[in-house]
Amino acid sequence: MIFLVAACKSPLTRQEAVNIPQENRFVALPDTDSIPADWSGENTVVYQWIAEPRMLHPTNGISGQRQEVLLYTQMFLIATDYRTLEPVPGLAGAMPDISSDGLHITFELRDEPRWDDGSALSFDDIRFTALASKCPLVDNPNAKPFWDNLGELVPDAQNPRRFTAVMKTPYIHNVIFWSDWPVMQRTFHDPDNVLGDYTLADFDNAAQEIGNDAPLAAWAERFNSAPYGRDPQYLNGLGPYRVAEWEDGQRLVLERKINHWTAGSTALNEAALPDRIVFVVNRDANSQMLEFRAQNYDASTNISPSTLLSLRDDPAFARNFHGEFSDTFFYTYLAMNNRPDGQRRKALFDDVNVRRAVAMLVPYDELHGIVFKGINKRMSGPVSFLKREFNESLTPVPTDVDGAKKLLAAAGWIDTDQDGILEKKISGKQVPMMFELTYLSVQTEWKDIATIIADGLAKAGLKAELRALDYPVFISNNRQHDFDMTLGAWGASSAPEDFSQVWHTSAWESNGSNFAGFGDVDGDALIDSVKTTVEDSLRIELSKRFQRIVYDRQPIVFLFASVRRNIVHRRFGDVELYYERPGMLLNNFRLLSAGVAGTAQVSP
Amino acid sequence: MLKYIARRILFFIPALFVISLLAFVINALAPGDPTERLLPEAGAQAGAPGEVSKQRAYWRQKLGLDLPVFYVSLNTLSRPAGFGAGQPPYRRQTAERLLRACGNDEAVTRYMNTLYAAEQACRTHAFPGAHAMAQLLYDLGHTGDPLHASGMLDELERLDRGQVVYGRIKTSFDAMEGGATRWKNYIPALRLHPDNRYHRWLFGDGKTSRGIVRGDFGVSYTTREPIGDIIGKRMYWSVMLALLAIALAYLVSIPVGIRAAVRPRSRFDRASSVTLFFLYALPVFWVATLLLMTFANPEVLHLLPASGVAPPQGFPEGTGFWGRLLGTLPYLVLPVVCYTYGSLAFLARTMRGSMAGVLQSDYIRTARAKGLSENRILYRHALRNALLPMITMFANVFPLAISGSVIVETIFSIPGMGLETYQAILNLDYPMISAVFTLTGVLTLTGYLLADVLYAAADPRITLKPERLS
Structure with missing residues (x-):
């Protein structure tokens, strides 16, 4: 186990992070040994976030905050062991049996889960969850393509708690996708069993016809309605906490359920140590800092790195709080338009030598010191160094101005008119190496990064004009490939890597997230192989091969891995920090109380 | 008077039509597609490759985005x-x-x-x-x-x-x-195109929405809540802040303006003018942060709370209406100051100019000649006429109530309309954006109507009847 003590002020080095044993991928914070008198003894965790979820509907909604709250109010067939980052049984008694072709996945439900009305979890609930999620009239478009792969649910004739999910195609997420959507109670959400008249096959490509079915349409209208996403009375779940209060835009209060079936459980997803968990919205960095100084908040993973650094310099804060950085699967990048249309955007970066040269011109040390405060680690490819499938043979591209100049010259970019900007003849026209570098206007850090990179590029005669954009315009331009060079960040998780979203040509063609225009038919074939290879060692081998291809073609410059900024009040013990979102599990925070053996002593 | 009001309300109809059309066209031409926020990326699933495209087509149809924009x-x-x-x-x-x-x-x-x-x-x-x-x-x-x-x-x-x-x-x-x-x-x-997006927005689709002409702004793309409910909840705080800010602004600027007008070019006139214009020049985010770091800072003066409109854990159970109201007031002090200080210069200078003009009038000279006391002249005879321009300013409170202030609401974590509108823009929540735009127009028109009526009430010389040519 890695113990990150308070004295340790920065996360592990890149190599240390890579070398962490797979079974110990978390950080345990030490419990305090004395409790000052001014610490609150209330068993409530007040957690700060920067935005509230738009809804807490069990199937509808996409925000990260929603998923965070559902961890405490709902239960999933498969859970994630945040310590090992491996899937573990949730409502299933054990990990499922998977057929050799990966298409038949057999689960057996646990005996003890009980809904709030006392009824037991049953196959009926699983079937309802799948039907509701797949029903074309339900407002969960983001989930539909995942559920589309579920062909059938077959109950075991002998054992009512056993069933087999029949998948249409093998897919690496066929098991863990059950950890994304909670199991819903059929009798609560569909008391008249309207969905009982349908099969999963009925919901394949049938939106138009199904829409004319009046009882189903009425059920869907009710199921999609706002109360099922926002009214505490309708937020039904198997989790150990219930939503007690939701003050719009201010706070969301979770309350521990009395005599819940998980009582006494020490499983990460079932423990319920605090009486209440209060989520409070606060977007302003200064205000957040003051609230923490006043000990009004207990925990956060949402403050900015500079706020955490400022707070850590304050002895009063250090006395009351843990303040630690931890690694995440997210990273920042500099994307180049590999496949411009030649009209709106010139073909400046379609040559791999130019892209490699850009990567060599980025002043990584300056970025690391000035913007990332020496905390964040370099990325070398599209997969985090925290993951098993990370290709360790890929080393981060170093800053090398002379090397970059040679590559640019080899690609035909030469400063013929001696004006300090490179030129090249493209389709008979002399084209200068001048382009826009776009970034998000919301945070000043993006501007700082862009400015430092532009200075670095200028050393070899590449002139980047900085342009800050608001989010809707920024994302729209990127999706429509209307950019030359752009700064951004990608989110990722501990799940096996599916490269489709960012690297498949279909994600370029459909204006998806393959902004840069990477890929060809061979690359697509390899991506398809990775996502359908269930056998782990072979999948990892293919994944490493794909990472190498991306590295060699350098469609984007991989900058730095993002860090999570963790604050936890020292009045809580047993605190662990995880690489996976949400970074900490509030339900496992144990209130340290004076006089209780093994906890802490009161200090004046 | 009633005829005048009725006629003005009739004029609202074409004005609102233009406002709603503008709101709609701006939305329709804005970059981005709301379905992009609703759907996962292409290829990020095991299903058929065309699944996301099918989903996009279905959702465009469901939201009516596949229809022509206009008639x-x-x-x-x-x-x-x-x-x-x-x-x-x-x-x-x-x-x-x-x-x-x-x-x-x-x-x-x-x-x-x-x-x-x-x-x-x-x-x-x-x-x-x-x-x-x-x-x-x-x-x-x-x-x-x-x-x-x-x-x-x-x-x-x-x-x-x-x-x-x-x-x-x-x-x-x-x-x-x-x-x-x-x-x-x-x-x-x-x-x-008889069936188009604008038509549906105005008159509904005949199934799930009734259209804005019947007061139905539809439901939010992101929360599925009726837009009216969202605005109702969020407007509460924006209206409260706007009213408190306007009241404070008038309470400060009217006496300052009067005193400056009574003794023009005096030390007070110059000092108040410089101070208020100095305040006017200060950016609100800077003042808000300064106030926060001074009056809500445990290391300086911890007199006021730093964020929200209630304690982080909420008010204790059983707290009554008055208890909640009193408990909320400290949370509103700094936001109200931030809302207010910028308008003081304009209001005080307007009041000063207006009062100075009135004090030069013949009837004031007559009053002085008759030997009335200066206070009686000032507050009994001059003030009422001098307040007329201030009434016009009062009309601004209405649109402010719905537009709110993104900066103040963000810094002080106020769940008001400014932040909600900003979020709606980021999320391309078209029904919400259109509703805010249209309601802002309605409230601006209402404000001006009210100002006209108050004008007539304040000054009997002003008639709202149409003048007859002789």
């Missing part, structure tokens, strides 16, 4: 409404370019469909050369230049040993070239 559209004869709909964006652009080149929409659509089907077949079937053919077909699908495409077809003929794929594509390509009707590109066509 009429002007285009060329070659381009029917909905041309290219359902195709991925880049294919749609290719189809557009081919249409401009040949002018035959049916032939272009057939050619594009044949290309796409052939590419998918090559991707999914492992016959010799399939990968290379798929790549070529993919590139062909992105080439809107028929001349360039012709060269690529020669390459396809070489690659496709069975000639089945090549044969089909060549046939549809030739049909497109042979059936060219380029003249259609030069004939304008005016088309009517």
Whole structure:
């Protein structure tokens, strides 16, 4: 186990992070040994976030905050062991049996889960969850393509708690996708069993016809309605906490359920140590800092790195709080338009030598010191160094101005008119190496990064004009490939890597997230192989091969891995920090109380 | 008076029509597609490759985004409404370019469909050369230049040993070239669309929404809550802050303006003028942060709370209305100051100018000649007339109540309309944005109407009846 003590002020080095044993991928914070008198003894965790979820509907909604709250109010067939980052049984008694072709996945439900009305979890609930999620009239478009792969649910004739999910195609997420959507109670959400008249096959490509079915349409209208996403009375779940209060835009209060079936459980997803968990919205960095100084908040993973650094310099804060950085699967990048249309955007970066040269011109040390405060680690490819499938043979591209100049010259970019900007003849026209570098206007850090990179590029005669954009315009331009060079960040998780979203040509063609225009038919074939290879060692081998291809073609410059900024009040013990979102599990925070053996002593 | 009000309300109708149309057009032309926020990325799933495209088409239809924007559209004869709909964006652009080149929409659509089907077949079937053919077909699908495409077809003929794929594509390509009707590109066509997005927004779809003319702004794309409910909840705080801020601004600026007017160019006049304009010049985010770091800082003065409108854990159970109200007041002090200080200079200078003008009037001179006390002249006779311009300012409170202030609400974590509107813009929540835009217009008009009525009430010389020409 890695113990990150308070004295340790920065996360592990890149190599240390890579070398962490797979079974110990978390950080345990030490419990305090004395409790000052001014610490609150209330068993409530007040957690700060920067935005509230738009809804807490069990199937509808996409925000990260929603998923965070559902961890405490709902239960999933498969859970994630945040310590090992491996899937573990949730409502299933054990990990499922998977057929050799990966298409038949057999689960057996646990005996003890009980809904709030006392009824037991049953196959009926699983079937309802799948039907509701797949029903074309339900407002969960983001989930539909995942559920589309579920062909059938077959109950075991002998054992009512056993069933087999029949998948249409093998897919690496066929098991863990059950950890994304909670199991819903059929009798609560569909008391008249309207969905009982349908099969999963009925919901394949049938939106138009199904829409004319009046009882189903009425059920869907009710199921999609706002109360099922926002009214505490309708937020039904198997989790150990219930939503007690939701003050719009201010706070969301979770309350521990009395005599819940998980009582006494020490499983990460079932423990319920605090009486209440209060989520409070606060977007302003200064205000957040003051609230923490006043000990009004207990925990956060949402403050900015500079706020955490400022707070850590304050002895009063250090006395009351843990303040630690931890690694995440997210990273920042500099994307180049590999496949411009030649009209709106010139073909400046379609040559791999130019892209490699850009990567060599980025002043990584300056970025690391000035913007990332020496905390964040370099990325070398599209997969985090925290993951098993990370290709360790890929080393981060170093800053090398002379090397970059040679590559640019080899690609035909030469400063013929001696004006300090490179030129090249493209389709008979002399084209200068001048382009826009776009970034998000919301945070000043993006501007700082862009400015430092532009200075670095200028050393070899590449002139980047900085342009800050608001989010809707920024994302729209990127999706429509209307950019030359752009700064951004990608989110990722501990799940096996599916490269489709960012690297498949279909994600370029459909204006998806393959902004840069990477890929060809061979690359697509390899991506398809990775996502359908269930056998782990072979999948990892293919994944490493794909990472190498991306590295060699350098469609984007991989900058730095993002860090999570963790604050936890020292009045809580047993605190662990995880690489996976949400970074900490509030339900496992144990209130340290004076006089209780093994906890802490009161200090004046 | 009642006739005047009724007539003004009648004038609201065309004004509101224009406002609603503007709100709608701005939304319709704004970059981005709301379905992009609702759907996962293409390829990020195990299902059929076209699943996300199907979902996008379905959701565009469900949200009414597939309909024409307005009642009429002007285009060329070659381009029917909905041309290219359902195709991925880049294919749609290719189809557009081919249409401009040949002018035959049916032939272009057939050619594009044949290309796409052939590419998918090559991707999914492992016959010799399939990968290379798929790549070529993919590139062909992105080439809107028929001349360039012709060269690529020669390459396809070489690659496709069975000639089945090549044969089909060549046939549809030739049909497109042979059936060219380029003249259609030069004939304008005016088309009517009785069922369009604007119409549905105004009058509803007859099933789930009743339209804004019946007071139904629809439901938010992101929360599924009725827009009216969201605005109702969020406006509470914005209205409260706006009213408190306006009250404070008037309470401060009217006495300051009067005193400055009574003794023009005095030390007080100069000092108040400089101070208020100095405040006016200070950016609100800076003042808000300064106030926060001074009055809500445990290390300086911890007199006021730093964020929210209630304690982080809420008020204790059983706290009554008055308890909550009193408990909330400390949370509103700093936001109200931030809302207020910027308007003080304008209001005080307006009051000063108005009062100075009135004090020069004949009737004031007469009052002085009659020996009335200065206070009586000032507060009994001059003030009422001098307040008239201030009444106009009062009209601004209404739109402020719905627009709120993003900066103040963000810094002090106030759940008001400013932040809600900002979030709606980021999330492309069109129904919400349109509703805010339209309601702001309605409230601005209402404010001006109220100002006119108050004018008449304050000054009997002002008549709201139309003047008759003699």
